[in-house]
Amino acid sequence: DAGVIQSPRHEVTEMGQEVTLRCKPISGHDYLFWYRQTMMRGLELLIYFNNNVPIDDSGMPEDRFSAKMPNASFSTLKIQPSEPRDSAVYFCASAAYGNSPLHFGNGTRLTVT
Amino acid sequence: GDSVTQMEGPVTLSEEAFLTINCTYTATGYPSLFWYVQYPGEGLQLLLKATKADDKGSNKGFEATYRKETTSFHLEKGSVQVSDSAVYFCALTTSASARQLTFGSGTQLTVLP
Numbered sequence: 713d714a715g716v717i718q719s720p721r722h723e724v725t726e727m728g729q730e731v732t733l734r735c736k737p738i739s740g741h742d743y744l745f746w747y748r749q750t751m752m753r754g755l756e757l758l759i760y761f762n763n764n765v766p767i768d769d770s771g772m773p774e775d776r777f778s779a780k781m782p783n784a785s786f787s788t789l790k791i792q793p794s795e796p797r798d799s800a801v802y803f804c805a806s807a808a809y810g811n812s813p814l815h816f817g818n819g820t821r822l823t824v825t
Numbered sequence: 826g827d828s829v830t831q832m833e834g835p836v837t838l839s840e841e842a843f844l845t846i847n848c849t850y851t852a853t854g855y856p857s858l859f860w861y862v863q864y865p866g867e868g869l870q871l872l873l874k875a876t877k878a879d880d881k882g883s884n885k886g887f888e889a890t891y892r893k894e895t896t897s898f899h900l901e902k903g904s905v906q907v908s909d910s911a912v913y914f915c916a917l918t919t920s921a922s923a924r925q926l927t928f929g930s931g932t933q934l935t936v937l938p
Contacts, residue, residue, distance in 0.1 A: 716868070754928060754929075754930045754931060755869075755914070755928040755931075757925065757926070768925070803868050803869070805868070805869075813859075813871040813874070814869070814871065814926065816867075816868025816869045816870065817868050818866065818867050818868050819867075819868055
């Protein structure tokens with residue numbers, strides 16, 4: 713099993729540009745999570761899906777952020793327009809069922825200049 | 826709301842030293858407790874967990890006991906190795922269905938040879 717796969721590993725973009733982060737969860741996992749990690753705020757849950765349906769997006773900071781899961785093997789997190797304060801490491805994680813451990817990807821380090 | 830408080834880092838130890846990383850929590854319900862570890866450049870990995878009072882989670886020489894009376898879940902290891910250098914996160918969830926993990930701020934551990 714390849715684990716949770718995120719792309720790209722690093723993204724550098726200019727303020728105002730659109731950014732799309734991608735995630736492929738572990739096959740067969742029903743839950744998918746997007747987290748953001750910064751020095752100031754630590755790990756924050758942005759949104760999570762169950763069977764491709766968004767369940768809780770209360771952690772999404774504002775309308776500039778959107779997430780989709782068109783099928784069980786792919787999810788995107790989009791920021792449009794990006795701002796320097798969005799600079800962080802974004803993690804995707806998946807879980808098999810309700811009480812199983814989360815499996816994290818290696819993250820995407822986003823830098824917005 | 827739920828919260829997790831970890832001891833401030835960074836923590837620097839010599840190889841074979843004893844490790845304790847303190848973790849206390851507040852929770853509105855009956856939480857399950859976790860320790861995750863993050864190695865440089867990687868996502869978080871589940872290290873151990875405990876789901877009810879007095880349970881002891883253990884893995885790779887690390888242990889933590891769920892203490893309901895003191896609302897604590899301290900991480901210990903009797904003899905650390907250089908390869909244990911990482912960031913350690915204490916976390917809890919109070920709802921298996923909601924899958925909301927609340928993380929502590931993380932403790933950076935460096936083990937010197």
